[in-house]
Structure formats: structure tokens, C-alpha cells
Amino acid sequence: MTKLTLLGEMQVLRRGRPVPLPASRKTRALLAYLAVTSKPQRRDHLCRMFWDLPDDPRGALCWSLSKLRGILNK
Helix, strand or coil: CCEECCCCCCCCEEECEEEEEECHHHHHHHHHHHHCCCCCCCCHHHHHHHHHCCCCHHHHHHHHHHHHHHHCCC
């Protein structure tokens, strides 16, 4: 079982043990946002919210989601 704590210091617990979070603050913010909204979000909306830059926001979102999958799907 995986548990996410958002009050105080953000923490992901798997079987009662802390899981290291990604260093990226945007990736941690994305995790918190998706957990709190608890409904599907459009990729373009997430890109505008977290990566409103001329670079490659969809690539950055993809990278962040892959990091979160590694944390949550083990």
C-alpha cells in the first residue's frame, strides 16, 4: 500500500517506509496537484500550469510523469 502525506513535509510511504521523492520541485508539485484533484487532467492544462515556457513543456511533463510512475508503481 502506498500513502501520500501532504501536510507538513511531503512524503510517500510504501509499506510504511519512506520512498525518496524526485529532486524536482515541479515534479513534487505535480504529484500533490494530481493527488488533491483526484480526477483526470488534460496534458495541455498541466503544461500551462507547471511548464509555461517556450522550451518543451510536454517533454518536461513526460519526464516528470515517468519519475512519478517509478515512485508510485513499485
